Amino acid sequence: MTAAPILETLRRHGVTVRREGDRLKLKPATGNVPADVVELARAHKAELLAALPDSPDLRATLRRLAAAEGLPGALVDRLTDADLQPDNGAGLLSEEGLRRWLHVLNENARMRQGIAPPGWTQASHCRHCGPVLLWQGAPPVVLGCPWCHVRRAGGHLPHPAVTCATCTHQQPRPDSSEAGMHGCAQGHGLHFACERRACADWRPASNTSEISEAKP
Ligand code: SF4
Numbered sequence: 001m002t003a004a005p006i007l008e009t010l011r012r013h014g015v016t017v018r019r020e021g022d023r024l025k026l027k028p029a030t031g032n033v034p035a036d037v038v039e040l041a042r043a044h045k046a047e048l049l050a051a052l053p054d055s056p057d058l059r060a061t062l063r064r065l066a067a068a069e070g071l072p073g074a075l076v077d078r079l080t081d082a083d084l085q086p087d088n089g090a091g092l093l094s095e096e097g098l099r100r101w102l103h104v105l106n107e108n109a110r111m112r113q114g115i116a117p118p119g120w121t122q123a124s125h126c127r128h129c130g131p132v133l134l135w136q137g138a139p140p141v142v143l144g145c146p147w148c149h150v151r152r153a154g155g156h157l158p159h160p161a162v163t164c165a166t167c168t169h170q171q172p173r174p175d176s177s178e179a180g181m182h183g184c185a186q187g188h189g190l191h192f193a194c195e196r197r198a199c200a201d202w203r204p205a206s207n208t209s210e211i212s213e214a215k216p
Contacts, residue, residue, distance in 0.1 A: 001044060006040060006048060009040060010040075013028075013034055014028060014030070016029075017048065024045060062076045062079070065099050069099060072106070075102060075105045076102075111150050112155045113156070114156035119136060121133060122134050122138055122160075124140050125140065125142070125202065125203045126148065127141075127142065128145075129147045129148060130157075130202075131159050131162055133158055133160050160198075162197065163193065163197070164194075166205060167202045167205060168203045169184055170184060170185075172193075178193065179192065181193075
């Protein structure tokens, strides 16, 4: 049997097929690929592979690069065909650019799970997110930050451990030493000034004015 009648059958079922190396990729117009169509393509895989061009495929390239970089293949699986259209930018990237893009995607995916990128250990205050972990040297107070999109999507933010001693809301008590118990203008009671704790109202005591948006 030649590939032509098989391709015609797939077309009638609204299924497109493309070749990625020695693999066939079936894509339905809607829903799932019917089981008998999958079986037909599987039974005539050799004819289809011989008939279809093995065109360079961005998704296949990304899968190869992700595997080489030790990144999860799910990063590539989650990309839509629209993401990979040549005119949206990804198709214009070099292999090095694609590699970097995969690392950015991986970092974003980890941030959506509440995991800070490596080296993001500094506590800063975002006007919208509150205390957040940013990279060393980031501004102490920002109007927007890379965690904002995680918060907007309902994700978990890893709030840093902070101290009242570094907070603009701390209220030193006249009868207490610098490291002793301090009050809180936000109504959180008394705390040791240097005790590390998570506090959603922490805001660094800093003269630095807010910058519009923090980016690494
Ligand atoms: S707002 Fe939080 S960190 Fe700041 S002084 Fe009060 S308890 Fe401490």
